[in-house]
Each structure stands twice: as structure tokens, then as C-alpha cells.
Amino acid sequence: MRSVYFYMLTLLLASLGISGASVFGQTVIPFTLSDHNNMLVKAVVNDTDSLHLMFQVAMKDASLSPQRTRPAKTLSFHQGVSAGNTVQIAGLKKNDITFFDNELSGPGSDGKIGTGLFAGKVFMIDYDNSQFVVYDQLPVLEGYQSIPVHIRGEALFVDVTSFIGDSSLQHSFFLQSGYSGGLLYDDTFSAEQHLDNKLLVKSEKTLKNSAGASVTTKQASLGQMKIGETSLQNMSVGFFVGNLKTQPFSFFGADLLKRFNWIFDADRKTAYIRPSKYIDAAPFELK
Incomplete structure (x- = not known):
């Protein structure tokens, strides 16, 4: 019975364009690959500020660019640091994110977000489908x-x-x-x-x-x-x-x-x- 149900569910998800990853506990975050090869994500900071952030694999925390075009009114900096912020990107929400001020970022972005977004989790950068996928454990690694x-x-x-x-x-x-x-x-x-x-x-x-x-x-x-x-x-x-x-x-x-x-x-x-x-x-x- 379970195999029939699973088969029917898979067909339904495929018809709706939904991957099994989003159903079975994995989180999918879309990104836009810019003309400069930067991965840009849409983020909401402290449930208020809508920012476009460049994903930076070289850092854990986050930062704001001096060239940002969108306001970040909820970020309060002390000596260039704003701690204890909430960031939501697609279905992933993280607390206690630290932002640093005045760090240059990629064109079209208001700042950067790092790997702390995926702390303690396995994560994939899927360039084929322009998305990150966050896992609780390693997925099938065939072909890798x-x-x-x-x-x-x-x-x-x-x-x-x-x-x-x-x-x-x-x-x-x-x-x-x-x-x-x-x-x-x-x-x-x-x-x-x-x-x-x-x-x-x-x-x-x-x-x-x-x-x-x-x-x-x-x-x-x-x-x-x-x-x-x-x-x-x-x-x-x-x-x-x-x-x-x-x-x-x-x-x-x-x-x-x-x-x-x-x-x-x-x-x-x-x-x-x-x-x-x-x-x-x-x-x-x-x-």
C-alpha cells in the first residue's frame, strides 16, 4: 500500500513541479546567478527589511555594502557590527545572525550572507537548477x-x-x-x-x-x-x-x-x- 501511495504522491509532485526535497524535510532556496557569476538571494531581515544578498562561501556571517540601494532600517551598528539579527530566505529562517557594515559586495546586491545560514547542516549548491538545498544528512551521492x-x-x-x-x-x-x-x-x-x-x-x-x-x-x-x-x-x-x-x-x-x-x-x-x-x-x- 505504501509503495502505491508513494508512487502516486511522486506523480502528483511532478505534475505540480515540486521536488521531493521540499516534502521530505529538505529546504530549497532559489538563487539568481548574476552576469558576474554571483549567487543572489532575496532575504528579509528582522521581519522587515527586504534585501538582495550575495551568497559568500568565504564567510559565515553577513554584511551590508556601502553601495546598497535598499534600506536596512532595522540593523543597528555599534563599531561596525550588528548582532542578534533574524534572516529569512525562502523557507529557511535563522536567528542570531551578525552583520558587518561597509563591506563591498557583488553588483546588484545590498550585502553578503555566508555559510552560517547552513550551520550544522549539509548543503548543496545546485547550479543546474539555481538553488541551494539544505539537508539533515548526506543525500545520494551517485555521480559525485x-x-x-x-x-x-x-x-x-x-x-x-x-x-x-x-x-x-x-x-x-x-x-x-x-x-x-x-x-x-x-x-x-x-x-x-x-x-x-x-x-x-x-x-x-x-x-x-x-x-x-x-x-x-x-x-x-x-x-x-x-x-x-x-x-x-x-x-x-x-x-x-x-x-x-x-x-x-x-x-x-x-x-x-x-x-x-x-x-x-x-x-x-x-x-x-x-x-x-x-x-x-x-x-x-x-x-
Whole structure:
């Protein structure tokens, strides 16, 4: 009897366009992928303020941008910090969220929201369907490969192999969904590997860090890179040049993140990845 009921329920849900995830205790949160590869969600803060926030895998808390266009009247800051706030995004409501003031965010957003939204839970970044899915336990992982995640403070790092000249160089990269490009090498790696001489430089770009300071990078093309067992060709990479080098960590940016669907376990020590519909997309060119 149960199997017949389950079958009929599945057919009904499919006809209504509802996934089983939303019925059996999992929460689905839609996001919009912007032209800059940023994931934007609609949030209600303290049951009052409607904000568009950029999801930032590189942080746990939240922040407001000085360039925001929507008011945040319920957020009261003391020395740049507003604690004890409530944030609701789709069917997920979290209490005791801390906001920091005046941190730059992606275009079209009023600020950022981090992984604290999913604290203690397994979560998926499903680029195929432009949604996050929050789970109480790991879902079926068919088609996914596992990769280790290294935690440093609030930052999540993964290992990537870069094929440069005759060398295959494994290096640790900070998952950074706020950086629209591909790989961004840190200053030490860039200097030690003489990237300016070994990579075909396509252009120079000026970017701003979260404090608003300008930094100059060179953009190049990397013939091959590898994460887990998956190889990617001709991805865009950047590195700092000149006296303004201030990059202590290498970034695994949003243009690479979107090429996979990601599942992070509850303790954030393992990620499971599977190629998304963007796996063969043209490399994003920073402007």
C-alpha cells in the first residue's frame, strides 16, 4: 500500500513541479546567478527589511555594502557590527545572525550572507537548477566525487593542480564565490613560479578588495588544471604584479565554482562535486 501511495504522491509532485526535497524535510532556496557569476538571494531581515544578498562561501556571517540601494532600517551598528539579527530566505529562517557594515559586495546586491545560514547542516549548491538545498544528512551521492576541504578560520580551501610549463603544481585555493573570475594566484606562488614569464598574459585588470583598495592583476590563460579527478582546459587565471601585491591566499573563484554542483558535509571537511551544465562554458573575462 505504501509503495502505491508513494508512487502516486511522486506523480502528483511532478505534475505540480515540486521536488521531493521540499516534502521530505529538505529546504530549497532559489538563487539568481548574476552576469558576474554571483549567487543572489532575496532575504528579509528582522521581519522587515527586504534585501538582495550575495551568497559568500568565504564567510559565515553577513554584511551590508556601502553601495546598497535598499534600506536596512532595522540593523543597528555599534563599531561596525550588528548582532542578534533574524534572516529569512525562502523557507529557511535563522536567528542570531551578525552583520558587518561597509563591506563591498557583488553588483546588484545590498550585502553578503555566508555559510552560517547552513550551520550544522549539509548543503548543496545546485547550479543546474539555481538553488541551494539544505539537508539533515548526506543525500545520494551517485555521480559525485569527494574532495577534501581544509578549514582555516572561516575560509574553506581545496587543492588544485596547475599544469604550468613542464610542471604539475598542487596548491591550496580559497573558495571565493565573490571573485567573479577563475583562479587567482597568491603573491608567493606567483613569484616563486615566475608566472609572469611562464603564462601567456592576455590583459591587465584593476580590482578592488573588500576595503576598497585598488590592486592590479594580470589575466592569463592556463592550459590545464585539475580538481579531484576532473581536468579543465584553458581557464582564466590571474596574479598580482607591481608594488600593490597584497594577496596572501589563492582564490578558486565563482567562474570555476559554477562549473560544478557542490555538496558540503555538515562539518565542512569534505565536498562532493559533479560537473554542472556550465562545465564547458567559455571562461569569464574580468572587465
